[in-house]
Amino acid sequence: MSKFAIDKMAERISGAVIERYEDRTGAPWAVIDKDRIREVMQFLKTDSELQFRLFLSADGVDRLYLPDNDPRFEVVYFLRSLTRNEEIRLKVRVGGEHPEVPSVTPVFQGANWWERFVWDFYGIRFTGHPDLRRILLYEEFKGHPLRKDYPLRARQPLVPERPIQDLYRGPGTSGV
């Protein structure tokens, strides 16, 4: 398990790890200070002993209906080290009306789409993300559907068709 990695990380980057606990299967988790997540990721990726280079995934959790729901949102990250053959589980807590977390895309390119996914479905902004657009839903979508206060059967307004830019229709047409 990745206890060693979290120990080393907590030792090197003092104050970054806010809380540590184990889940039901005994796997260790680390709650990271959100302003230092990029620094932590950089360390985990480049440290020669750890080498957590494979970015598995990231996702959000809306803790609205869970017992301790302040701050309301969590962003979870999973990394894998191929050399140590273990995964590490990190978590960032963030609240507020417009939650913001520093993006880790500058460290891991693989984080790009996952962060877009979290923005799309939870409305958590990733500052410093190169291209933070919605990924599965369309730009005109209102709200963020995986938030617990988004109703299951909510309807969306109809949106007008977007004009297509840069379309060359070939010779002989009216050029519309």
Place this chain on the structure above:
Amino acid sequence: MNTFDDYDPNPPETDELEAHLQTKRMVVNLGPSHPAMHGTVRMRVELEGETIISADPEIGFLHRGFQKSCENVTWTQCLPYTDRLNYVSAIMNNFGFLKAVEKLLGIEIPERAKWIRVLASELHRMQDHLTCVGAIGLELGGFAPFLYGIQGRELIMDRVSELCGARLTTAYGRIGGLNRDLPEGWKEKCLKSLDKIRELCVEIDGLLTKNRIFVDRMRGTGVISAEDAIDFGFTGPCLRACGVNFDLRKAKPYWVYDQIDFDVPVGENGDNYDRYLMRIEELKQSDRIIRQCLEKMPEGPVMVDDWRVAFPPKSEVYGTIEGVIAQFKLVMEGVQVPAGELYDATEASNGELGWYIVSDGGGRPYKVHVRAPGFPILSGVPRIIEGKMLADLIPTFDTINMIGGEVEQ
């Protein structure tokens, strides 16, 4: 009438009939409904001549709200949603999800169920690879390999439908084991099908692997370095084609993979051809695994004997009050999974299929996150093809084997 004599190489803008090949950059939309865009991906490619300047995959046309749906049904009812993730190897999604839930519940499934899970997973790994390899052949102009691939897939579908009653959306397995054992005489049928599939694989291999046209299109195209592949989060055959030997079945054996003898093929170039070869080789390895499973599988129950997760036997339900209540509670409230969270992963046909599940202690999931292997791989496609020819996009898109259902959830 125009002749070559009055040919004007720079016609005036107004003369549309004399339009020339555009020299300016052009944006081409591939998809969402395009035969080579498996499922429903739209690729917005910016071209200069035939060279791709930039590519932007736009996904989401097949988004069905998988996570939101799961949060509103019981754990067992999530199961049919999981087979719609990767509909080419549905059983692997079923079992991956079940494994995560069982881990959170802290229950161990019976030995025979583990063997059957490995067996069924490998059958579907073969199905996925056969479809992928067949489709590569089809889209590069060879129709016959596709037919052989589909013929093999059809045999597997027949066997799987004997297991669970459905060809595509299997929903096989339940929390705590399997809903039914292998049917009578299935083993012999399966062995016969395997023999046939082996022949079909030889045919496909013979038609494609050393085919000059095929090799020219595949070798050296769609290259990604091991470093980039890891950085983008590639797993499975796409990562191993880059020369990184990592397979969860070997690295973290689950179920009974540690008792089975098989090899993990590793490539070296990270190009389309290697990714194709990985699949051809894995077909052979899966065949080996299934044969060992059929041979070594012990007899015994396939479902845990724990009424908190499994239905009581019908004699108990009709005869005793405990049985009635256990059945009633399971149907009405669902399996009660203790509060907690975990990340768990299995090796699916395209790579690491990860699940992050959160339970609030009730009968319904609080959150079900799926790490579909195709999602990070598709995000790496622009890196692979930018600066390359448009024609390379098609085999690249084939060999990464992106499945719309899992990527777009």
